[in-house]
Amino acid sequence: METRLTHLFALQQVDSQLQEIHELxxxxxxxxxxxxxxxxxxxxxxxxxxxxxxxxxxxxxxxxxxxxxxxxxxxxxxxxxxxxxxxxxxxxxxxxxxxxxxxxxxxxxxxxxxxxxxxxxxxxxxxxxxxxxxxxxxxxxxxxxxxxxxxxxxxxxxxxxxxxxxxxVRIKKEDFDKYERIKKAKKGTAVVAIKRGSCGGCFNRVPPQKLLELRNNNYIYMCEHCGRIIVSDDVVEKSSILQ
Ligand SMILES: [Zn+2]
Missing domain, CATH: 1.10.287.1490 (Helix Hairpins)
Known part of the structure; x- marks a missing residue:
């Protein structure tokens, strides 16, 4: 599961850079x-x-x-x-x-x-x-x-x-579809990192219990407020190595 999340976060990084170029x-x-x-x-x-x-x-x-x-x-x-x-x-x-x-x-x-x-x-x-x-x-x-x-x-x-x-090619189709769906709805950002216990997309706090679950990287955790996928620091770190 951690790999799935890592790939999704890596994809988001690439897409964000492409979007930046597009905006330029x-x-x-x-x-x-x-x-x-x-x-x-x-x-x-x-x-x-x-x-x-x-x-x-x-x-x-x-x-x-x-x-x-x-x-x-x-x-x-x-x-x-x-x-x-x-x-x-x-x-x-x-x-x-x-x-x-x-x-x-x-x-x-x-x-x-x-x-x-x-x-x-x-x-x-x-x-x-x-x-x-x-x-x-x-x-x-x-x-x-x-x-x-x-x-x-x-x-x-x-x-x-x-x-x-x-x-x-390394992402499961259902994960990719989910990613694309959220990305489209959220102006290009589907996956965000956790930031000081809050969603990196909408900055709402993640409940402490969920925070623990999220850190285990056992499933795709979606923000209760904005619907974006939130990933742990571990995933962020591993995806940077991936790139
Ligand atoms: Zn959020």
């Missing part, structure tokens, strides 16, 4: 991830807008062609009207001209709409490009900062991760 990195990993996601979103939006602008330009050009074609047809019908022999033929051409004029009117309205949309889209593209530029600059800066911090702690972190793996 602070917000940087999250900030970098957020900036990357913002940049992805903006880039996608820019792509969509660029496609829209291309489509609008095609539609605008097609409408221009339609306008010219309708105008030419009206000219042609008007010339034909000068040569027709009957009123019936003349009226038929007048109706064609009316149809063309309605089409021209509609085409002009469409042109206005396209132009309006084009203008807005191009403004949006301008804004988006500026946004992308700012985000990219910020991201580059934060990535460099993070790389610097990572580099600074890389060796230590790798050593600790290996150390952890070595300890974990």
């Amino acid at each position: 990195k602070g917000d940087l990993p999250r900030v970098v991830a957020e900036l990357e996601s913002t940049l992805d979103g903006s880039t996608m939006k820019l792509k969509e807008l660029t496609t829209l602008v291309t489509q609008l330009k095609i539609e605008r050009d097609n409408t221009d062609v339609e306008l010219i074609s309708c105008t030419e047809k009206i000219e042609k019908y008007k010339e034909q009207q000068l040569q027709v022999k009957s009123n019936k033929q003349y009226d038929a051409l007048s109706r064609e001209i009316d149809t063309m004029e309605t089409l021209i009117e509609q085409a002009r309205k469409n042109l206005e709409t396209f132009e309006g949309k084009l203008q807005i889209s191009q403004q949006d593209i301008g804004l988006l490009n500026k946004e992308i530029e700012t985000t990219t600059a910020e991201l580059t800066e934060k990535q460099a900062e993070l790389a610097e911090v990572n580099k600074e702690h890389e060796i230590e972190e790798t050593r600790l991760v290996h150390e952890r793996a070595k300890i974990v």
